[in-house]
Amino acid sequence: MTHRWGMTVDLDRCTGCEACVTACRTENNIRIAGPEQSAKGRAIAWIRVERYYEGDFPDVRVKFRPVMCQQCDAAPCEPVCPTYASHHTDEGLNAQVYNRCIGTRYCANACPYNVRFFNFGNPVFDRPLELALNPDVSVREVGVVEKCTFCVQRISAGKDVAKAENRELKDGEIKPACVQSCPTSAIVFGDLNDPESEVSRLSRSSRGTKLLEDVGTLPKVTYLQKQY
Amino acid sequence: MTLQDEQKINADLLRPLRSTSVWFFLLVAFLGTILLCGAGAWFYQMSNGLAVAGIRWPIFWAFYITNFVFWIGISHAGTLISAILRLVNATWRRPVTRCAEVITVFALMIGAMFPIIHLGRPWLFFYLIPYPSERHIWPNVRSPLSWDFFAISTYLTGSTLFLILPIIPDFALMRDQMTGWRRRIYGVLALGWQGTTKQWHRLEAAMQIMAIAIVPVAISVHTIVSFDFSMSPVPMWHSTVFGPYFVVGAIFSGIAGLIIAMAVLRKTLHLEAYLHPLHFQNLGKLLLLMSLLWGYFTFAERITTWYGNQPAEMAVFWETQTGSYAPLFWTMVFCNFLIPFPILAIRKLRTITGCVIASSTIVVGMWLERFLIIVPSLGTKNLPYSWSSYRPQPVEIMITIATFAAMVLLYTLFTKAVPIISIWELKVGGHVQPQLTAEGETEEEHHALWRTRP
Numbered sequence: 001m002t003h004r005w006g007m008t009v010d011l012d013r014c015t016g017c018e019a020c021v022t023a024c025r026t027e028n029n030i031r032i033a034g035p036e037q038s039a040k041g042r043a044i045a046w047i048r049v050e051r052y053y054e055g056d057f058p059d060v061r062v063k064f065r066p067v068m069c070q071q072c073d074a075a076p077c078e079p080v081c082p083t084y085a086s087h088h089t090d091e092g093l094n095a096q097v098y099n100r101c102i103g104t105r106y107c108a109n110a111c112p113y114n115v116r117f118f119n120f121g122n123p124v125f126d127r128p129l130e131l132a133l134n135p136d137v138s139v140r141e142v143g144v145v146e147k148c149t150f151c152v153q154r155i156s157a158g159k160d161v162a163k164a165e166n167r168e169l170k171d172g173e174i175k176p177a178c179v180q181s182c183p184t185s186a187i188v189f190g191d192l193n194d195p196e197s198e199v200s201r202l203s204r205s206s207r208g209t210k211l212l213e214d215v216g217t218l219p220k221v222t223y224l225q226k227q228y
Numbered sequence: 229m230t231l232q233d234e235q236k237i238n239a240d241l242l243r244p245l246r247s248t249s250v251w252f253f254l255l256v257a258f259l260g261t262i263l264l265c266g267a268g269a270w271f272y273q274m275s276n277g278l279a280v281a282g283i284r285w286p287i288f289w290a291f292y293i294t295n296f297v298f299w300i301g302i303s304h305a306g307t308l309i310s311a312i313l314r315l316v317n318a319t320w321r322r323p324v325t326r327c328a329e330v331i332t333v334f335a336l337m338i339g340a341m342f343p344i345i346h347l348g349r350p351w352l353f354f355y356l357i358p359y360p361s362e363r364h365i366w367p368n369v370r371s372p373l374s375w376d377f378f379a380i381s382t383y384l385t386g387s388t389l390f391l392i393l394p395i396i397p398d399f400a401l402m403r404d405q406m407t408g409w410r411r412r413i414y415g416v417l418a419l420g421w422q423g424t425t426k427q428w429h430r431l432e433a434a435m436q437i438m439a440i441a442i443v444p445v446a447i448s449v450h451t452i453v454s455f456d457f458s459m460s461p462v463p464m465w466h467s468t469v470f471g472p473y474f475v476v477g478a479i480f481s482g483i484a485g486l487i488i489a490m491a492v493l494r495k496t497l498h499l500e501a502y503l504h505p506l507h508f509q510n511l512g513k514l515l516l517l518m519s520l521l522w523g524y525f526t527f528a529e530r531i532t533t534w535y536g537n538q539p540a541e542m543a544v545f546w547e548t549q550t551g552s553y554a555p556l557f558w559t560m561v562f563c564n565f566l567i568p569f570p571i572l573a574i575r576k577l578r579t580i581t582g583c584v585i586a587s588s589t590i591v592v593g594m595w596l597e598r599f600l601i602i603v604p605s606l607g608t609k610n611l612p613y614s615w616s617s618y619r620p621q622p623v624e625i626m627i628t629i630a631t632f633a634a635m636v637l638l639y640t641l642f643t644k645a646v647p648i649i650s651i652w653e654l655k656v657g658g659h660v661q662p663q664l665t666a667e668g669e670t671e672e673e674h675h676a677l678w679r680t681r682p
Contacts, residue, residue: 037279041284052612067613076460079368079459081371082368082377083356084368100355100363101348101349102348102349103278103348104343104348105288106456108288109286110460112461112609113611114609114610114611118285119348121279142277142348143347143348143349144348144349
């Protein structure tokens, strides 16, 4: 049975610590833009923690919402790409093939979640950060679009290990960097085709909602809404 | 038409080709410098990445795509107008067609540069072209950008043919009139035209086919350009009205561009006897119609969005109506409707000067319209966390200015090589000489005179 990777984010558990953001940056060799360029909107963050405030002072409640690529089943980014750089994989991921990307940025405009990022310059990693580069992930050139891959390199590695040991993948065996680093286990990753997996169980929760569901993108990330 | 008349037409219209003043060289040098600066800006952008431009997350399209849509719009001046006027056999069209068709070809060439200029990796633009390559991958035909490629290349091919076909007899005329190296060049370009009956018949047939074929192509081109936006689920982009709205806007800005070009040509090349106030009157009426249509479409688009009251769309809506883009929006309404409407609607004001003033504001207004369609939607898309605003940077401004210089430069060079008014068509139509429009003749009599010509 093919996999269908999905994720749940429990907003009750999220403390907004941004450990996932840092982990993602290190795992995926994300370009460092620097403070000046970041202020001009050139920073890249495959996962970000959005802050929303509810109520009036002094009764203010903060709501954190980690937003990453929702790996939509009906992804608006895919059909608009003229070069098939963004396309759907057999396992339901929205893959981005950097070699094919010519940088029309059409996908980034079409994405309702604004989770696609453009490389405004060539990657620069100030010493000693270049020593921390992950050899499993390619460093992206200037002019291409990139986005969250659900740590596809970890998915491949996990499948390889299971295959070498001649067994099925276990639920929770593959952990993207954000999942691994979340101190409150707010983010859960797994196979949506396995009805017994934790991510499937949580996706069916009555608290479960999809982000911008009315746009009709059929995202594979489920947000468990805040109760407290 | 007497022999003297024909010789006068030849002399008048070939004069810019024969004599060149120092002003021509100064103008070419000036425009060429601006164009070089624009090219320099582009190379600067290529070597430094798009960080030197003003685009940012999440406003990934701005000035360049605005220019793209604007210039493709301007290109609807020519071929479409001239094809329609040919098909309805409007005889007053004869001095106008060529200057219109030239605008089409050059504006398309300039517009088609922008999808390449704006690319993150412009050196790989050929990935858009379908050809059997070692990559074993074709362009994605589901993408509106692929449709753009096919639409624009078809339109460019068609409008180039549509421009060149009726120049052939004029090339032959120039071959016969000129001497030396020019004679040889025009001889090659004339493609062996001898003016036999058979050749004339074939030319007429070819023009008829092209005039019919080019109309649906022109309309489809700007519809497809509008699909670049309306096919994405972006608030205020995802709209059914965009196809016709864009086509109307394109013809609107195209006629405005044509009127400005005609007025400039009339003054600089002394074509007062050929580009008559009547032409401006008639094109002014067409411009008035397009202004009304544009106002109608803008109203329809806005009122349905407002009435539908969808949260994501309303964010963009208020951003343009009353928010940070409001000054631009209301300038656009003034430029496209409130200023040109009275000028073009009142007969006394619909003079050459009046038409040029109206056209100038329309060109500005239509550029703003394209900008206001693209940027506010991207800057105010769905999730408020990512809302952002855009500020153009020097590279983008320089490249934008350079495109206008490129247009004028190409036009200037063209008028040096080819008579900007179709000589043989004037002769076929029996050109009305200035003395026929004598003092005391009423406008109605004058119009009647034009209508009776074959």
